[in-house]
Amino acid sequence: DAKTTQPNSMESNEEEPVHLPCNHSTIxxxxxxxxxxxxxSQGPEYVIHGLTxxxxxRMASLAIAExxxxxxxxxxxxxxxxxxxxxxILRDQGGANNLFFGTGTRLTVIP
Amino acid sequence: EAQVTQNPRxxxxxxxxxxxxxxxxxxxxxxxxxxxxxxxxxxxQIYYSMNVEVTDKGDVPEGYKVSRKEKxxxxxxxxxxxxxxxxxxxxxxxxxxxxxGYTFGSGTRLTVV
Numbered sequence: 001d002a003k004t005t006q007p008n009s010m011e012s013n014e015e016e017p018v019h020l021p022c023n024h025s026t027i028x029x030x031x032x033x034x035x036x037x038x039x040x041s042q043g044p045e046y047v048i049h050g051l052t053x054x055x056x057x058r059m060a061s062l063a064i065a066e067x068x069x070x071x072x073x074x075x076x077x078x079x080x081x082x083x084x085x086x087x088x089i090l091r092d093q094g095g096a097n098n099l100f101f102g103t104g105t106r107l108t109v110i111p
Numbered sequence: 112e113a114q115v116t117q118n119p120r121x122x123x124x125x126x127x128x129x130x131x132x133x134x135x136x137x138x139x140x141x142x143x144x145x146x147x148x149x150x151x152x153x154x155x156q157i158y159y160s161m162n163v164e165v166t167d168k169g170d171v172p173e174g175y176k177v178s179r180k181e182k183x184x185x186x187x188x189x190x191x192x193x194x195x196x197x198x199x200x201x202x203x204x205x206x207x208x209x210x211x212g213y214t215f216g217s218g219t220r221l222t223v224v
Contacts, residue, residue, distance in 0.1 A: 032210060034212065036212075036213075041218075042217060043115075043215030043216050043218050044154070044201070045215065046214065049210070051210075098144075098159070098169060099154070099156070099213065101153050102153060
């Protein structure tokens, strides 16, 4: 799977929007962009994924750049419960069924 | 509730004593997988299974075995545990393919002394 680059850490104030960036300059045309998060002492949790178009669900929005070399996970109103490590992962259609998590971005939410 | 259930949550064992960590999912997922998480190394895949009776090695399979006799269960077996297998283990399942998300269990913290 292609490599992604994320900032090690970010901070946000509670109830403000958070934009978590991910660079994936070597993405191929068939790679899906997946986001997971891991809350303290819990297993990873699926957040959202997309291929080309922006995606929204009840947890977050995913904005994908037109050239697909970067994407941004958007939490519209951060809560304390959103404090976690967020992982951006590329999945290749038909590729090995492995999620390469990398080091992710540790999000701190300030009350 | 759709979930992946792992047992036990915590386990302390001695070197060489065979153990099994169970994993069960109630979502009729074809795909199941085991990961281990270690500080500084992140999550790494141990084994995965595309369907019943189909298993394959992940990135760090040494010292582990798995079986997939039923669709819902995917146990992780350590025949002769060693201290370097002390880790946090996660089981995951999915419908398979890249257009589906994965559901993870809550984890099993294993300590081998």
